[in-house]
Amino acid sequence: MITTYLARRTWLHGVPAGVKLFALAALSFMLLPVQDWRILATAAMLAALVFAALGREARQRLALIRPLLPVLAIIAAFQVMTGDWRDAVGAVARLTLMVMLAELVTMTTTMAAMMEALAPVLRPLRHLGLDPRALTLAVALVIRFVPVLLEAWQRRAEAWRARSGRRPALRLVAPFVAEALRLADHVAEALTARGFAASARPQEHPMRKIP
Amino acid sequence: MTVRDLVRIALFAAIIAALGLLPRIDIPIAAGVPITAQTLGVMLAGVMLGARLGALAVLLFLFVVALGAPLLAGGRGGLGVLFGPTAGYLIGWIAGAYVCGLLMRALRGLPLFAATLIAAIGGGILVVYAFGVPWLAWKANLSLTQAILGGLVFVPGDLIKAVATAFITVATHRSAPSLISGRA
Numbered sequence: 564m565i566t567t568y569l570a571r572r573t574w575l576h577g578v579p580a581g582v583k584l585f586a587l588a589a590l591s592f593m594l595l596p597v598q599d600w601r602i603l604a605t606a607a608m609l610a611a612l613v614f615a616a617l618g619r620e621a622r623q624r625l626a627l628i629r630p631l632l633p634v635l636a637i638i639a640a641f642q643v644m645t646g647d648w649r650d651a652v653g654a655v656a657r658l659t660l661m662v663m664l665a666e667l668v669t670m671t672t673t674m675a676a677m678m679e680a681l682a683p684v685l686r687p688l689r690h691l692g693l694d695p696r697a698l699t700l701a702v703a704l705v706i707r708f709v710p711v712l713l714e715a716w717q718r719r720a721e722a723w724r725a726r727s728g729r730r731p732a733l734r735l736v737a738p739f740v741a742e743a744l745r746l747a748d749h750v751a752e753a754l755t756a757r758g759f760a761a762s763a764r765p766q767e768h769p770m771r772k773i774p
Numbered sequence: 775m776t777v778r779d780l781v782r783i784a785l786f787a788a789i790i791a792a793l794g795l796l797p798r799i800d801i802p803i804a805a806g807v808p809i810t811a812q813t814l815g816v817m818l819a820g821v822m823l824g825a826r827l828g829a830l831a832v833l834l835f836l837f838v839v840a841l842g843a844p845l846l847a848g849g850r851g852g853l854g855v856l857f858g859p860t861a862g863y864l865i866g867w868i869a870g871a872y873v874c875g876l877l878m879r880a881l882r883g884l885p886l887f888a889a890t891l892i893a894a895i896g897g898g899i900l901v902v903y904a905f906g907v908p909w910l911a912w913k914a915n916l917s918l919t920q921a922i923l924g925g926l927v928f929v930p931g932d933l934i935k936a937v938a939t940a941f942i943t944v945a946t947h948r949s950a951p952s953l954i955s956g957r958a
């Protein structure tokens with residue numbers, strides 16, 4: 564599956580995921596009170612430079628910010644209409660800066676490393692009945708289900724086109740969802756048959772220890 | 775939580791992702807407003823799974839996106855989406871799915887189509903905007919009125935999706951009644 568992860572290693576790949584996540588959180592808090600557009604614009608420029616320094620592939624990822632452009636344009640227009648161009652520059656710079664910083668972390672951290680870094684944060688959730696193991700399984704299931712569902716949809720869409728000559732319509736979604744839910748129940752049965760129990764309470768299933 | 779619940783949560787998280795990635799289902803829409811089917815998945819999750827599991831499905835979807843999977847409409851993903859100006863809408867999806875489920879339960883007496891439509895509008899639109907609009911105002915330094923004006927563009931599309939949710943739910947209920955929570 565495609566990811567936003569950069570395959571070619573850079574120096575930022577070497578920094579532990581926990582450190583990057585903490586730095587990102589700390590920076591976002593530090594930037595909250597900053598209102599000066601000059602500081603925000605300079606910081607955004609610096610972040611763009613870090614991006615550029617990571618190589619050609621990373622610079623191409625800057626295009627990921629493109630879907631954000633219409634929103635940023637509207638925000639800037641509103642700002643200019645009611646007040647000051649300085650507020651407009653500040654708001655736009657702040658938003659692009661934070662998105663770029665977060666993107667830097669995502670680009671250089673694998674999903675597995677990210678989950679591992681989050682483990683200490685998630686562990687207390689065990690007391691609320693959420694088993695970290697169940698969460699790991701759930702994430703893996705989502706990533707596996709997406710291509711399966713897309714393929715199932717494509718099959719239905721093609722059959723629809725062949726028979727009706729029209730583009731796939733919303734009418735196809737209901738049988739698609741029903742089929743998907745049946746698939747989910749099969750997967751659940753298979754997991755239960757292999758001794759997986761979702762609950763964090765060990766006494767519920769004698770076979771819980773078996774992965 | 776049973777294994778079945780867990781898998782259904784994962785499935786609906788994946789359905790939300792798939793609906794965002796599909797090359798545009800034909801939704802009759804005016805004025806070329808860019809809409810994705812992704813919020814349709816959010817409404818369906820709350821309506822079909824119920825409040826708690828529906829909200830968990832959306833939460834799981836956002837968690838996987840935040841981990842770096844490019845599953846948001848347009849292939850966006852990663853921590854960046856949580857820092858963008860529209861992140862409030864994403865947070866609102868969680869509460870929105872929850873309220874969808876609550877409304878479905880409260881409106882058990884109504885015909886399925888009407889109940890689903892009300893649930894989808896209440897949870898999937900009103901609640902989602904109640905999070906998204908103030909967040910946009912805060913992040914972008916706008917006044918609430920300006921943020922509301924900016925959000926209005928998406929209301930027609932979301933209304934169409936609420937109607938679609940009702941149609942899909944009724945059709946699914948017809949072919950497999952046990953699949954809709956609380957409406958067996």
